[in-house]
Amino acid sequence: MGKNTHKLAICKQHSTTRVKSAALLPPSMPESAARSVGGTEYSWCRSVPSGTGITVLGLLLSKSPDVSLLQTALRSLQNSHPILRSRLRLDASTNTFHFITPRDPHIQITPFDLQYTSRIIGSESNDRPSSPFLRILEYELNRNSWRDHSGSMSADTDVFHASLYTVSDQQWAVFLRLHTSACDRTAAVALLKELPERVGGRVKEGKGTEMELERKGKVRLAIEDLIPEGKANKPFWTRGLDVLGYSLNSFRFSNLNFVDAHSPRSSKVAKMQLDRDETERLIVGCKSRGIKLCGALAAAAMIASWASKQRPDFEKEKYAVVTLTDCRSILDPILNGNDLGFYHSAILNTHDVGGETLWELARRSYMAFENAKNCNKHFTDMSDLNYLMCKAIDSPGLTPSSSLRTALVSVFEDPVIQDSESDKMHQEVGLEDYEGCSSVHGVGPSIAIFDTIRNGMLNCTCVYPSPLHSREQVLKLLDHMKKILVDAGHIN
Incomplete structure (x- = not known):
């Protein structure tokens, strides 16, 4: 084609x-x-x-x-x-x-x-x-x-x-x-x-x-219109089977427990932060295992969600993770970070969770994303996921409890890292703090993680739909995620 x-x-x-x-x-x-x-x-x-x-x-x-x-x-x-x-x-x-x-x-x-x-x-x-x-x-x-x-x-x-x-x-x-x-x-x-x-x-x-x-x-x-020639090719029947597969698998996904699935929703914000030493140990642990931070964040979210159900180790749950990757450097022509617009693509992976350690699940989660990316699924499945997103909006009943939840968590392939030049400019204009994130209370994940590393410290702004999930519930989950990440950082 x-x-x-x-x-x-x-x-x-x-x-x-x-x-x-x-x-x-x-x-x-x-x-x-x-x-x-x-x-x-x-x-x-x-x-x-x-x-x-x-x-x-x-x-x-x-x-x-x-x-x-x-x-x-x-x-x-x-x-x-x-x-x-x-x-x-x-x-x-x-x-x-x-x-x-x-x-x-x-x-x-x-x-x-x-x-x-x-x-x-x-x-x-x-x-x-x-x-x-x-x-x-x-x-x-x-x-x-x-x-x-x-x-x-x-x-x-x-x-x-x-x-x-x-x-x-x-x-x-x-x-x-x-x-x-x-x-x-x-x-x-x-x-x-x-x-x-x-x-x-x-x-x-x-x-x-x-x-x-x-x-x-x-x-x-x-x-x-900027995908390189042949990178998004997928046979018609394969596309149909993939859409069907995504749809059927969604009924098997586990979710963070819903507190109120009927009341009108809004987006709320919660924070998870690690200090400099905790961040350094976590990053070193990721690098030593050949994975990125996104794998550890997704794994911690899945383990904390599974643990919140208080299930025995042999009883597994299937969780969906959406990983967003910036495609600018692999488009035709190549774009850079100053080319504004939406040039991210999503890869959706599912994982059976039950009793794993952080590093075990983090590697499995990240390698599933990396293998999918190597197979160009961020291009070949782009229209499939867009189509399913629109179908969920049209028919919320196709999602659990009409919650419009498509995944447990969304993460970005790479964190935003603040550079020293930005620090100087921030001081000149009197910048004390900054945040950047997007709303999720329509269709989307239970928790969207927007991670940055500022002055060597991991700062995660986490957006969730309320009252589908309560603040108490999300803060408890984030506290458990932080403990999982910090404890894993000591195992290098």
């Missing part, structure tokens, strides 16, 4: 066949460009209205930001990255989505004064994080600009929003909220690095391929 024919087959199920930009634009938008969303982007367009796929980046500052300077920096970002000034448009007649990209930046910062922010932070509660910064993060994760009053996708919405909160007389918080179809974790990391640089005046316009694209007013192609 030729490359173009194959790409058409991937997107056909979502009716995302490319159309000419001029046919999408009303006469009032002559300076806008447009393209249809790809298959993966389409699945995010379907999932965000239900509550999964709202990406939030937060920066806690000890210096009062100059709003005018900040506004200029954000518009400069929109100038350099066309997708940030795009709007998502729904064509209701064909149920297709398009990125409509005006030529000029237009973002406006929404300010919240101390009185308003205090109401968001509220009083101490057992169901909320102790940190005011994390409480605002939760609030932003549940602000859904892409859902109308009926709960459906809004007709024409910006992919990029910004807010400024006055947390106290000495602290301010800048939050960027993005549609995940336009911003994966690699893109989010690039934004967290680039925004302080632009505020500090270290970035000058006019260079690089991003500016060349900006002058043309174009958003980069979808991931499906």
Whole structure:
């Protein structure tokens, strides 16, 4: 099957066949460009209205930001990255989505004064994080600009929003909220690095391929259009069998126990952190066994979940793990971290768990992911998983207790590692803390782990759907995960 024919087959199920930009634009938008969303982007367009796929980046500052300077920096970002000034448009007649990209930046910062922010932070509660910064993060994760009053996708919405909160007389918080179809974790990391640089005046316009694209007013192609020739090929019957296999296996998955599967849901945040020595021992343990940190995190989550059921060692449970991998370096043409958009792919593996040690299960988990990646399953199964994601949204009853849970845990192949150059810039702008994660209370895992290594210490921001899972339940699970990881670090 030729490359173009194959790409058409991937997107056909979502009716995302490319159309000419001029046919999408009303006469009032002559300076806008447009393209249809790809298959993966389409699945995010379907999932965000239900509550999964709202990406939030937060920066806690000890210096009062100059709003005018900040506004200029954000518009400069929109100038350099066309997708940030795009709007998502729904064509209701064909149920297709398009990125409509005006030529000029237009973002406006929404300010919240101390009185308003205090109401968001509220009083101490057992169901909320102790940190005011994390409480605002939760609030932003549940602000859904892409859902109308009926709960459906809004007709024409910006992919990029910004807010400024006055947390106290000495602290301010800048939050960027993005549609995940336009911003994966690699893109989010690039934004967290680039925004302080632009505020500090270290970035000058006019260079690089991003500016060349900006002058043309174009958003980069979808991931499906950049897969190297032959990497996503899969026979028709094999595709059908794989979709059926994924569907049937999902009924056998075990889950973290559901506390309340009927009440309306929101995304909540919990933290798991290791100190420098604990982190170093864990990383050394992973390297000595030829695996990555993601394998250890997934294994710890599975063991802790299995242990919470208090089952005998011989009684195993089957858990699903989703591992997200950044495909930029293996696309055609190759992209880099400054190429914004969604260019991650997911690999879903299942594991029978019962009585294993951390390193035993971590190696099995990671090698299953690595073998799948070597077989190009992150490309060949991309459309299958997107299709099943959309089917779960359409028919929640196909998931256990209509929970929309597709896996126990999602992890990233590689952690985000803070570099020393970023540390210097953070000090200049008064950056005290930062967070980046996405909502999961629609379709998704029970726990999504967003891991970073800052100053040599592992910091995991864990997002979960509430009240499907309770904060007490998740904190207990994370405490057990930490104990498992720390104890394993001593076995090297």
